Amino acid sequence: MKNIYDLKGKKVLLTGANGRLGQVYAVALLTSGAFVYVSDIQDAINPALESVLKGNGLTQYEYIKVDVTSEESLHVAESHIGTAVDVLINNAGAKGVKGPFETRKVEDIDAVHAVHIKGTILCSKIFSEKMIVVKKGKIINIASIYGMVAPDKKIYDDPAKINSEVYGATKAGVIQLTKYFAAYLGEYGITANCISPGGVFHDGQSTIFVKNYCAKTPLGRMASPEDLTDIVCFLSSDGSNYISGQNIAVDGGFTS
Secondary structure (H helix, E strand, O other), X not given: OOOOOOOOOOEEEEOOOOOHHHHHHHXXXXXXXOEEEEEEOOOOOOHHHHHXXXXXXXXXXXXXXXXXXXXXXXXXXXXXXXXXXOEEXXXXXXXXXXXXXXXXOHHHHHHHHHHHHHHHHHHHHHHHHHHHHHOOEEEEEEOOHXXXXXXXXXXXXXXXXXXXXXXXXXXXXXXXXXXXXHHXXXXXXXXXXXXXXXXEOOOOOOHHHHHHHHHHOOOOOOEOHHHHHHHHHHHHOHHHOOXXXXXXXXXXXXXO
């Protein structure tokens, strides 16, 4: 990846870094010159991510175990980092809830809500405290197009894989939280923006689903993980200093 956005000297905290997209964001941020606190709930960095970082000579990172639903865990991480981070990326996501709406269990609802809503609030609250002191900082939230529109059941060949109502509802909440953070923290020079990715291709998807999804998308294809990296780096850079409170759909026109 080309270093289009200069993030040299910036400290970034990336949650959910061990996940499929989190790994791609980490590589992009490091390639652009940032020091990245790579964090997730697991005890150690994903070996696949570590291999990619070493293979590309990317060394300006530190792995921190963080549970975004635990205030205690977040305070430990914040104390360890010490100074204010320049960028907080709330990327941690809950595992997908399986099965149709009528079979939803209370524990499923609570688990997704805890990560997407509670986690986003707690991370933003705790890591904005030092941003407020230095009067600068950026919060980037990762939502979804399904926080903007409902899933179309016709494109799914397996009813069990239809994006859940609680996922969409909580991602809509993330979009609203972004607006709140932008309005509330703006006086301290802190911006807050949101990225809503469309469907991202991976090997686990069925041929029928991919075909149907692409047919519904104006650009005629699903996103690759790399389609999302430039917007993450841009919003982390000084080039976005006067952009705040925005939700940017990176979806090939799907929501249009």
